[in-house]
Amino acid sequence: MPQSRPTHPRSTTHSFSASPAASAPVVLTVPGLRGSGPSHWQSRWETVRRDTRRIELGMWDRPRRNPWVTRIDQAVRAAGAPVVFAAHSLGCIALAWWSELAGLHWPGPVRGALLVAPPDLGFRPLAAELADFAPTPRRPLPFPAILVASADDPWISIAAARSLAADWGARFACVGAAGHINAASGLGEWAEGQVLLQRLIDPSQPAPAPGDDACARPAPPAMDAAAGSAMVGG
Incomplete structure (x- = not known):
């Protein structure tokens, strides 16, 4: 497997005050391991939003x-x-690898990315299944991004999620205790996520990101392999 490029110094987050193109963007969903079933917020968005496809x-x-x-x-x-990504779980890591290997620059074809629940590739029960994506690329992303984390995501700790957001130059948003932010989380069309998505689609319309307070709590007990596998995709 090709080796990753050297880690670059942490970047500041991109400004949301300008967009690279005037035309309305297409929202591309990027599912993770085992895809996203009909109850997943990505699938719901693809159904209710005309601008969204998988x-x-x-x-x-x-x-x-x-x-x-x-x-x-x-x-x-x-x-x-122009493209805005709505990536979930391993899809976030794949998207970071694409950005790394494609050598993207700003402005470019990507207006922004919503990166929801990227996993820690060292999560033991699934480490073998995720191994082809390791190590996680940590080069700053060349487009605005919002990384969304959950206080009780079994795949990544809040500290690791914050660190990854800082390395990628992404805004950090916490949605409280929402598991892996997948179908099992029962989010439906996930209105809160669509607010964040709109912040990337139209930077001229500011929308508040969820605060960090909901994630300022002790980490939940570690899950076993069966429970962790149940949190995948959905």
Whole structure:
């Protein structure tokens, strides 16, 4: 597997005050391991939002970095408009790898990215399944991003999520105790997430991000392999 590039110094977050293109963007969802079922907020968005469609990454149960990166690249090239990503879990890591390997610059085809519940690739019960995506790329992203974390996500600690947001130059948002922020979280169309998405789609319309207070609590007990697997995708 190709080695990652050296880690760069932490960047400041991108300003949301300007967009690289005047046309309305396309929202591309990037699911994670095992995909996103009909009750997942990504699937619900694809149903209720006319601007939203899924990147069909394939290999949902046995994901591989390079094929997923290629599918992301193809989807961006075929979009015909600026792109805003709505990525979940392993999809966030795949998106970071695409940004790393594509050598993107700002401004470019991507207007922003909502990065929801990126996992810690060292999560033991699933480490083997995620190994092709390791190590997590930590180069600053060349577009505005919001990283959304949950206080009781079994895949990543709040400290690790904050650190990743800082390395990527992303705004950090906490949504309280919402598990892996997937179908099991029971979010429906996830109105709070759509508020954050709109902040990326139209930077001229400020919208408050959830505060950090909801995540200022002790970490939950570690899950076993079966429980952790149940939190995947959905």
